[in-house]
Amino acid sequence: MKSRITLGICAVSAILLGLNACKPTNDKGKDSSFLAGDAAQKVYVAPGTHDEFYNIVSGGFNGQLSVVGLPSGRVLKIIPVFSQFAESGWGYSEETKPMLNTSHGFIPWDDSHHVALSTTNSEHDGRWAFINGNNTPRIARVSLSTFRTEEIIEIPNSGGNHSSPFITANTEYAVAGTRFSVPPDANADVPISSFKQNFKGYISFVSIDKTTGKMGIKFQLKTPGVSFDLARAGKGKSAGWFFFSTYNTEQANSLLEVNASQKDKDFILAVNWKKAEEYLAQGKGKKEKANYAHNVYDERTHSATSTIMNEVMTLDPKECPDMLYFMPCPKSPHGCDVDPTGQYIVGSGKLAAVIPVFSFAKMEKAITEKNFDGNFDGIPVLKYDAVLHGEVKKPGLGPLHTEFDGQGNAITSFFVSSELVKWNIEKLEVIDRVPTFYSVGHLSIPGGPTAKPWGKYVVAYNKITKDRYLPTGPELAQSAQLYDISGEKMKLLLDFPTVGEPHYAESIPASLIEKNSKKIFKLEENFHPYATKGEKEAKVVRKGNEVHVYMTSIRSHFTPDNIEGIKLGDVVYFHVTNLEQDWDVPHGFAVRGAQNSEILIMPGETSTLKWTPTKVGVTPIYCTDFCSALHQEMQGYVRVSPAGSNIPLSWHTGKNPEADAAKKTEGVSKK
């Protein structure tokens, strides 16, 4: 009897254990069917050799731009753009503070989303990277020779610069579509509930000078009050057009989660920007009051200036027919991507069950035949079926963005089903799918948005990280995956953490950039007003309570490195010129108790640290960048005396007047 019970217990336990073993798991991450067998070899960049691609990655909430090497996934640099960066002094030094000026005053942060690399004929030319500031609407231009931010322009009449800074084929314009429709800045005190009457969805066309890259707002389109999400310029035949995805065509101003998800279809706005230029030339533009900052960094003076502009040119679509058309697109489209030929526009309705692909040729035909389905606030709405090339059926859940491999295929990211799906553009057939870890947002193929995709890889930029790396508390690094797309099947190669929150990124062959990378700034081309081009020119000058120190740094000393005669209440400006003319010899400069930051000064550059002493005493200064064998010795002192004291201003390096004097008197007394 006893033994029967025991047997029964054993049997039940065995069944329970067996069930447990059969419990389904969701551990796709350890499934190796999509992992390339030679993955390690494919991403291994041997010591001393270089990556194949520069991956220029937005920093998201850190407001910066990262430079990453592919296929290794190694971070090479953080380029400070919209946010202060105490590491180098960006936004802290006197020279760079104006870069962060806006019509709201000094804004030392932003939320940077999308990268656009400059193109010629829709192909990468390796000159500039553009990036948007989503929060306080701005566009920045970054040099791909100095890897520094050279210009930031604020966008007026915008509530959030999300649909930006996508560029036209020859980098004629970067666009800035507002994510929030807003009443015009000049007349903005209106009830929120008057959305439909007073709010407009402004789209700015920011012109870019062919040779200098200088930006300026050429015109703003006052489109109906909707939210603009993403955008892409046409290419080839469609190069004169720009396409913007929209949401909230319900024109809700509250609880958008529900109220902006009511309609079956929102729109893709097609803008004939060549036509807009014609209207401008005909004088249809109207200047409106608007305040915005335009900040330019001059490499020759190593200094930025900020100018507040007070007017902007606007075009009212009501007075400019045949310039704008709406294409219905299923359910709150997010991505709006144009294939390499410029023939197809892919909308990704994030709540839709299909991916609609629009045909540019059909769109042109529908416009000529006036194949309209009414209008939206005066703008013709084209018939969905008339402009549709076709739909990709059952692609996945939550399509967000699409890039192209240059072989006639598209790859789309799916947030909800957490995967990348490869499909053929002509046939609209799904070819392959791979999981991402987890919930991919943007994806990026080298040259993926251009007319000449370099292909080879796709990177998935994920929104959720969870267990991919060693845990670091509640806040984790963002995760990215690199896949090989050279074959029919996509193969996972590498998992790597990224800096900030990369939204979008672009990759460009290293060969287009590396040869132009600047090594030093030439001292003879330094036109900084406080440059000190030799130790003999070093000096300290008092102007009232301002003290200007003309200081030099060279391995391994500052001149001057002993300063006396500073008084409490003075404001001291250390204008430090790095006299080195050798590659990779920056010097740092730091003052004890500086309330701003340290600064890093590149060879040939002049940079200024402002310091307001708070205590009487002797304050150490030193070099923060390990520059040489005697870096640790690169230090000095500044004496601060009480206000009103009469210590004369004096400075030197290498001499010790008091000790020398003492030696002399000693000598005399011995005699």
Add this chain to the structure above:
Amino acid sequence: MKPLKRSSQIWLSIGSLSLISTYFLPIWRIDLWAPQYPEGLSMKIWLSKLSGDIEIINGLNHYIGMAHIKEEMFPEFKILNYCIAFIMAAGLLTALLRSKKGLVAFLSLLIISGGIALYDFWKWGYEYGHNLSDDAAIKVPGMAYQPPLLGYKELLNFGAYSIPDSGGWVVVGLGIITIGVLIYEFKYNK
């Protein structure tokens, strides 16, 4: 003795006239490498100036107390132009006179000038490498930093390589031509 052949005259003239190029070409170069200078540093010596990474080399060398290299260190720069012009004139004169004695004299002139130049260069290198400041941050007992006269030498963390540059090779070329002409004349044009 037979006068020099037409072909010898032509060779000597071409060789001598080629010295004109030395006014536009560096004569000598010293290349340096160190672990942190994988791209190398180089100093070029011309007839009347220096070029290359002089400032960087000076910046590095002050740690071990070496003097700053400056053009004023080389009084030779004031006369080298004339020396080359003199050699060129002597070469053309040799070709014109067609005398074998002249040819021997010209080759002797070349050898002696070359010898003096090399000695002068060695002497500069010796002083530059041995005359170290007492204030030097890094002092290695018994160490001198004389660059090699010709060829490769290791100096602390640096490797130094000293060779003629393009202008120097033109001078060497003239020497080879002259020796060739001399052998030809004395063997086949007795």
